[in-house]
Amino acid sequence: MLSPTALRRWSWTHKWSSLICTLFMLLLCITGLPLIFHHEIGHLLGTEVEAPPMPAGTPRASLDQVLAAARAEYPDRVVQFASQSDEDDALWFVTLTPTPAPTEDFKSIAVDGRTAQVLARRPVDQGFMYVMSRLHVDLFAGLAGKLFLGLMGLLLLVAIVTGVVLYAPFMRKLAFGEVRRTKSPRLKWLDLHNLLGIVTVVWALVVGGTGMINTWADLMIKYWQYDKLSALLAPYAGQPTVPAAERSALQPALDAALAHAPGMKLSFIAFPGTTLSSPHHNTFLLRGNTPLTSRLLQPVLVDARTAQVTAAPQLPWYLTALLVSQPLHFGDYGGMPMKVLWALLDIATIVVLGSGLYLWLRRKAPATAGSNAAQPGSSNTPAASAQGASA
Known part of the structure; x- marks a missing residue:
């Protein structure tokens, strides 16, 4: 007492x-x-993008075609990230920015992964859900x-x-x-x-x-890059970011990443020089197929010039805790x-x-x-x- x-x-x-x-x-x-x-609110407001129905087995466009379609909308921008929808892997979301550096100035393009046709140019900095999200995440600060x-x-x-x-x-x-x-x-x-x-x-x-x-997500990622990723990139020390003209096709790089981790699916791609990648790699983040493993990511680094897998580091415990906590926070x-x-x-x-x-x-x-x-x-x-x- x-x-x-x-x-x-x-x-x-x-x-x-x-x-x-x-x-x-x-x-x-x-x-x-x-x-x-x-x-559900996105579907109600008509802001949720959906791929049109097509017969099962419809062939997929290559990743290069998907990204080319997105770049054609904003030819003065570079592709920072690309991701597949969790609900429909026929739907791609491509993020384009003025430079590879971190910025709040970005455009999001939804592309059909079967036809490589642009489905929507999603506004990312307006609307009710955007305001709710920014207030909840960082108070616009x-x-x-x-x-x-x-x-x-x-x-x-x-x-x-x-x-x-x-x-x-x-x-x-x-x-x-x-x-x-x-x-x-x-x-x-x-x-x-x-x-x-x-x-x-x-x-x-x-x-x-x-x-x-x-x-703490931003700080955790920066620490991981400093503590773990820097050692993997030692052979590339002193080399500049791979120019776009010298990069290999992306579909073979994606195929190599998926072959390196059988049974996993693509979640997210970070391109050379961007926040979640290195200046020399396309970083493919793969996920599992169960409710839990679908939230855990396996990074696979593929050389941007040769399309060869150079590393697939296991995420440290603190990033695993972060990935598990994110959907748990919202009851997903x-x-x-x-x-x-x-x-x-x-x-x-x-x-x-x-x-x-x-x-x-x-x-x-x-x-x-x-x-x-x-x-x-x-x-x-x-x-x-x-x-x-x-x-």
């Missing part, structure tokens, strides 16, 4: 970690709700915004853990789940805050933890039932956060008849001043 001094310390930590992160967590929960259903949200995620985890510690002394005179409806509005909200907080605690830990990991593992569950828990967490803010704002409200001071969790107890037992 916690001593009064320990209880005050836990309460102080819970109170301030909650207060500092609450508004930002509310923003993330509100923006995260539509992102759970981003595919790039890496600084991501790291700031990561700090808020850490405070959320502190608030959750301290709230769980405070829950037992708070509930010592109440039945589990009891809401004192005959008491003051503040006490009713305090009970509801604690009930929803303890019910959603595991989900909040999972989503808060995975969200915090996701904010279990289809629609898991998405609905994630949405319901998200809404419950919004209530927890909102009620915690309400309890803080009403902390100096006068007690109603019957004196709240005699009630566990009243405004005079450390647990109540800490906004209850959850974030």
Whole structure:
């Protein structure tokens, strides 16, 4: 059992970690709700691109033809990345930018992988889902915004853990789940805050933890490139980026990558000189066929001149953790039932956060008849001043 001094310390930590992160967590929960259903909302708004139906066995165009079709739309740009749709591998998305360097100025072209015909020129910097995504990922502030949200995620985890510690002394005179409806509005909200907080605690830990990991993605990739990839590229030291005119055809390079990792499928391609590749390689990121392995990537580096595989390094544990956490954060593992569950828990967490803010704002409200001071969790107890037992 916690001593009064320990209880005050836990309460102080819970109170301030909650207060500092609450508004930002509310923003993330509100923006995260539509992102759970981003595919379904895209279909509803007509922004989701679909390849037209064709007979089974329709031959595929080569990767070179697909990229040529995309480049024809913006001949003054270079191809940075290309990816196949997770839902339909007949659909390619090609990203073009002014230079291979990292930039926010990019165009996305959807190309039919069978006919090499352009299907759509997707706007990537406008619309409702774009705003929701940028607010959720980085607050329109790039890496600084991501790291700031990561700090808020850490405070959320502190608030959750301290709230769980405070829950037992708070509930010592109440039945589990009891809401004192005959008491003051503040006490009713305090009970509801604690009930929803303890019910959603595991989900909040999972989503808060995975969200915090996701904010470190850029730094993790840069560290991997510095720590592991640089050793693999030692034979190319001092050589400039391979000019486009000296690069081999891409379809043989893709075939070589797939042959090197039988049973895997293409997810993503990064071209020479871009963020996720080297100046000398086409980097093919391959994925497995099961719900779990489809989220894990195997990089295969193929020499841009010779179309020969030169390396296929295993991803380190921290990048594996990142890849696993990304779909878990949005409930992408279990289809629609898991998405609905994630949405319901998200809404419950919004209530927890909102009620915690309400309890803080009403902390100096006068007690109603019957004196709240005699009630566990009243405004005079450390647990109540800490906004209850959850974030």
